[in-house]
Amino acid sequence: xxxxxxxxxxxxxxxxxxxxxxxxxxxxxxxxxxxxxxxxxxxxxxxxxxxxxxxxxxxxxxxxxxxxxxxxxxxxxxxxxxxxxxxxxxxxxxxxxxxxxxxxxxxxxxxxxxxxxxxxxxxxxxxxxxxxxxxxxxxxxxxxxxxxxxxxxxxxxxxxxxxxxxxxxxxxxxxxxxxxxxxxxxxxxxxxxxxxxxxxxxxxxxxxxxxxxxxxxxxxxxxxxxxxxxxxxxxxxxxxxxxx
Numbered sequence: 310x311x312x313x314x315x316x317x318x319x320x321x322x323x324x325x326x327x328x329x330x331x332x333x334x335x336x337x338x339x340x341x342x343x344x345x346x347x348x349x350x351x352x353x354x355x356x357x358x359x360x361x362x363x364x365x366x367x368x369x370x371x372x373x374x375x376x377x378x379x380x381x382x383x384x385x386x387x388x389x390x391x392x393x394x395x396x397x398x399x400x401x402x403x404x405x406x407x408x409x410x411x412x413x414x415x416x417x418x419x420x421x422x423x424x425x426x427x428x429x430x431x432x433x434x435x436x437x438x439x440x441x442x443x444x445x446x447x448x449x450x451x452x453x454x455x456x457x458x459x460x461x462x463x464x465x466x467x468x469x470x471x472x473x474x475x476x477x478x479x480x481x482x483x484x485x486x487x488x489x490x491x492x493x494x495x496x497x498x499x500x501x502x503x504x505x506x507x508x509x510x511x512x513x514x515x516x517x518x519x520x521x522x523x524x525x526x527x528x529x530x531x532x533x534x535x536x537x538x539x540x541x542x543x544x545x546x547x548x549x550x551x552x553x
Contacts, residue, residue: 419450
């Protein structure tokens with residue numbers, strides 16, 4: 310069961326993919342204009358609404374800031390790599406795919422999905438094992454972008470990279486130790502950007518498969534950025550080179 314909680318994430322799904330929602334749960338006494346809007350849209354689409362005590366919300370979204378509203382969703386379906394590739398943004402010059410190697414923090418995954426969507430990426434590819442998957446926490450952290458941006462889950466990232474190369478992609482790996490600055494490449498052509506785990510970065514075998522390793526120039530005493538921040542910096546550098 311997937312649960313969406315919080316006013317804004319729930320509104321995003323109601324406005325974009327209402328068919329995903331099986332039921333909405335609202336805490337007794339929860340009012341306000343935003344809640345009325347949720348109830349009105351739910352009524353328009355025939356989505357059942359259940360009112361109950363806050364303990365009901367706590368069971369659905371334990372230890373989360375649910376703001377007195379939550380919804381039970383139908384199971385999320387991941388897409389194929391080919392479907393990600395086919396989802397090019399109409400304003401993008403080339404295809405742009407983000408691959409995440411062992412990113413385990415749901416907040417980071419959600420933030421990367423949000424940024425990738427805002428940058429017009431085709432989609433995100435995540436591994437099946439030793440990595441965060443799309444959950445309610447990820448959806449909330451993405452501010453609803455997880456419902457717009459296709460996500461593929463694959464068994465083997467190395468084989469996926471090889472397949473992307475066959476499809477004409479250049480593979481750029483973000484590596485804090487790389488000698489090449491992110492400002493150097495022209496980023497011409499279809500791009501797959503690989504971001505590594507929060508602690509260890511890109512695994513050695515995947516690093517070897519990258520065509521280019523790039524690093525963000527840093528001036529402080531800390532050796533690296535948070536992975537979601539780093540992804541945003543690099544994605545906007547690519548967009549700048551594309552003239553977007």
